[in-house]
Amino acid sequence: MSQSPFALYVDAQFISPYAMSAFVAxxxxxxxxxxxxxxxxxxxxxxxxYAQCSQTRRVPTLGDGEFHLSESSAIAEYLDERFPAPGYTALYPAVLQQKAKAREIQAWLRSDLMPIRQERxxxxxxxxxxxxxxxxxxxxAANKLIAAADIWLxxxxxxLFGTWSIAxxxxxxxxxxxxxxxxxxxAKLADYAARQWQRPSTQQWLALQQAAAGRG
Incomplete structure (x- = not known):
């Protein structure tokens, strides 16, 4: 590990799902x-x-000494390769094809389903x-999401893959x-999402968001 802690840059309202993903990672x-x-x-x-840290000028950005990295999925992959299991919690499945599927799901959620992201x-x-x-x-878009998730779960x-992953x-x-x-x-999908929301790392982010909104 680096001598000094990592730096993580997130949105001030704590409502970016991508900043949340990097924080949880x-x-x-x-x-x-x-x-x-x-x-x-x-x-x-x-x-x-900030542009010196993130040339794309987006959040999240991870600072690791002089090295800076944006895009939450890139951050998760970097952390998982630098701090692998079993010494650290795995962010991705160990099985190659499951790991590839997790990355596929992440990429799809970020690049498709725009009407959901716009309307919700x-x-x-x-x-x-x-x-x-x-x-x-x-x-x-909702029907497409539901159909895919129903197959995966x-x-x-x-x-998704027997044990927790960032996907x-x-x-x-x-x-x-x-x-x-x-x-x-x-109900199967709503219950799954609710269970994920109760994970301690996720609850830590939600507490920060509520504090930022003055509800903490």
């Missing part, structure tokens, strides 16, 4: 890190000093905001965009 690894907030509403991510933004997840019913495009499954958190966030808004979701 570090927390699960039990790695010391300092937390820095970046006010995206004031566009502080475009300030020159993270303000719905973290602030309990209510929005209009899903549009035709939104319902189509057996009845009563706690995890479980990412999938739970997307499912909770619907579940926490009250949109129709099969």
């Amino acid at each position: 570090l927390t699960e690894k039990q790695l010391a890190f300092t937390l820095h907030t970046v006010d995206l509403t004031l566009q502080h991510n475009h300030l020159p000093q 933004p993270t303000e719905v997840v973290f602030f309990g905001e209510k929005r209009a019913p899903l549009s035709t495009a939104g319902q189509f 057996s009845e009563g499954a706690d995890h 479980d958190l990412d999938l739970a966030v997307m499912l909770n965009r619907l579940a926490l808004h009250g949109d129709a979701l099969p």
Whole structure:
């Protein structure tokens, strides 16, 4: 490990699902890190000093000494390779094909299902905001998400691959965009997402978010 703790830059409101993913990854690894907030509403991510850390000017960004890395999935892969199991909690399955599938799920959740992300933004997840019913495009995306998750998860499954992985958190966030808004979701998937929400590392992030919103 580096001599000094890692630095993790996240959004000041603690509502970025990608910042949440990086925070959970570090927390699960039990790695010391300092937390820095970046006010995206004031566009502080475009300030020159932040651009030196993140050339893409996005959160999250991980600082490891002079090395900086953005994009939550890249951060998780970096941490898992640098601090592997069994000495540290694994963020990805050990079986090659399961690891590839976890990365596929992460990439899909980040690149597809845009109508869900637009119509059920993270303000719905973290602030309990209510929005209009899903549009035709939104319902189509929801049906696609539900169909895929139904195949991936057996009845009563706690995890995608037998044991927890960072892909479980990412999938739970997307499912909770619907579940926490009250949109129709099969009980199997709603229960799975609720169980993921109770994981201690996730609860630590939610506590920070509530404190930032003045509800802690």
